[in-house]
Amino acid sequence: MSAGESSPRRRPGGRTGRIRAQVLDAVRAELGERGFDGLSLDGVAARAGVHRATVYRRWRDVGGLLADLFAATGEDDWQPQDTGSLLGDLVALNRENVAALTEQPSIAAALIAASFRSEEAARGVRRLWEERYARCEVIVERAVARGEVPAGTDARRLLVAATAPLYHLLVLLRMPAEPGLAEDAARTAVVAASAGAFAGGSRDADG
Amino acid sequence: MSAGESSPRRRPGGRTGRIRAQVLDAVRAELGERGFDGLSLDGVAARAGVHRATVYRRWRDVGGLLADLFAATGEDDWQPQDTGSLLGDLVALNRENVAALTEQPSIAAALIAASFRSEEAARGVRRLWEERYARCEVIVERAVARGEVPAGTDARRLLVAATAPLYHLLVLLRMPAEPGLAEDAARTAVVAASAGAFAGGSRDADG
Known part of the structure; x- marks a missing residue:
């Protein structure tokens, strides 16, 4: 074990x-x-x-x-792209994710499937994801520095919102990748982040 | 097969x-x-x-x-709750999802795991999700009727944005359910939807 x-x-x-x-x-x-x-x-x-x-x-x-x-x-030296905008960075990240999940064969999809079979794989998936989210936090730090999103924006929640729909549709629902999937999910997260959805913890949604 | x-x-x-x-x-x-x-x-x-x-x-x-x-x-008669607001409806939906995914044992989690083992289960998960999304579209229709979100809001994309983070964190990353998870994911989707993030992408004729 x-x-x-x-x-x-x-x-x-x-x-x-x-x-x-x-x-x-x-x-x-x-x-x-x-x-x-x-x-x-x-x-x-x-x-x-x-x-x-x-x-x-x-x-x-x-x-x-x-x-x-x-x-x-x-242990690789992967880093998220620095495109100059939050939307650009998240679109680039999501395009990499879509490519990894739809290539044939997809090692990424196979590793996720293996995580439902093996405790080691489940731990490995979780650690790898944690590690990748940590590396991606710089995307949000840059967006805060540029004034695109409020200070105090929760990087992890923003990253999950931007990427989770891809995994949901491609891995859990096993849908084909529709055009615009990477861009739509990124744009949704940017709109929510710009409106402060990931800053300040739980609060009442008011217009 | x-x-x-x-x-x-x-x-x-x-x-x-x-x-x-x-x-x-x-x-x-x-x-x-x-x-x-x-x-x-x-x-x-x-x-x-x-x-x-x-x-x-x-x-x-x-x-x-x-x-x-x-x-x-x-074949059941499940329907999403009608709480009077988009946020309320999505929070109620997400609380049901979190409860189903965290009960011990979780049949929902076991069925998703089975979908990585069996073609029948994979088809079954996809069909059931399609069916559930279709039943939940009324949530978005009501929100449009109340003027909470723009006409032409894509119900499916909104519902995926509201629910995908739960499945991502609880099923794929196998994290414990943090307090506020159901509410945060619902609120993010509402903020994005109110700002028009799910409207106008792919133009429908209705409107």
């Missing part, structure tokens, strides 16, 4: 780093093509061209592979 | 209706307690006190049970 804490963490580079990269690439590919049910240590080892014993020793089980995949994903 | 279309649909009442009700109650209970992996026709038959052969003949497999459970859920 705690494979997430004991998963291998080694410096990138060198033979150990190369093997980890090969194995995690294979996990992504297997997950995308075959889904959680098709994921096995033997299949990953074969695809990665790494000895089975190595994979079993370092990652132990499918949960260990998933935990390390999430950890590695959180 | 098409158990959804061929699942038993019989008039309520009578012996057939009673057996269906018993079986579907047992499916809900098993799903809530044991999840998708614990769901079996034998377990459902035993719990329902219905002969195994009957369950196998009418529902055929777990997918058939799930498809019929969704169909039955869509």
Whole structure:
């Protein structure tokens, strides 16, 4: 159950780093093509061209592979785009999200699906999302600095409002991505944020 | 694969209706307690006190049970509350959603989880959501009639904006329900809707 804490963490580079990269690439590919049910240590080892014993020793089980995949994903240097406006930044973010959820196969969708099968994957999804929201807070800080939204705007609530409709429609309802989805959700959040919907905690809505 | 279309649909009442009700109650209970992996026709038959052969003949497999459970859920007479204001209506709706997603065990959460395991469940979730959104459109119609939001406001987009954050936080991120979650998400949607965020995007002929 705690494979997430004991998963291998080694410096990138060198033979150990190369093997980890090969194995995690294979996990992504297997997950995308075959889904959680098709994921096995033997299949990953074969695809990665790494000895089975190595994979079993370092990652132990499918949960260990998933935990390390999430950890590695959180170690990247992704940053939200800085387009010069809140709307532009949120549209750019949402376009990246829509692209990740609709590519074939979608690793992002496969990881979310896996989170309903494995405790490690559920923890991994939550941590990765927390980490991504933290990196995206700068979008709201910039908007406050530009005077686009009130000081005290809750970055997390604004980011959830801007992005949740995509996940709702594409992942939970499994709808196709309609044109304008990324832009509409971003624009809604900007309108609400500009009107102070995410500032000052709960308050009465008055005109 | 098409158990959804061929699942038993019989008039309520009578012996057939009673057996269906018993079986579907047992499916809900098993799903809530044991999840998708614990769901079996034998377990459902035993719990329902219905002969195994009957369950196998009418529902055929777990997918058939799930498809019929969704169909039955869509046959209820649920209607959104009419509180006299858009905010009140959306808060009431969101409080029902939060309650359904956080009760222990949560059948709603179990059905969403099952939708990542079974094509029948995925279709069932989508249909049920479509059906629920259609019933909730009256909330937006009333708000337009009261002049709270502009004519031409897209009911579906407003409803998704109001409800998606709950599913995002409670189902995908598996966060606990923070106080004010139902109210905040409703208020955000009202602020955006009042500012016209859901009107005029894709022009309808009505107006």
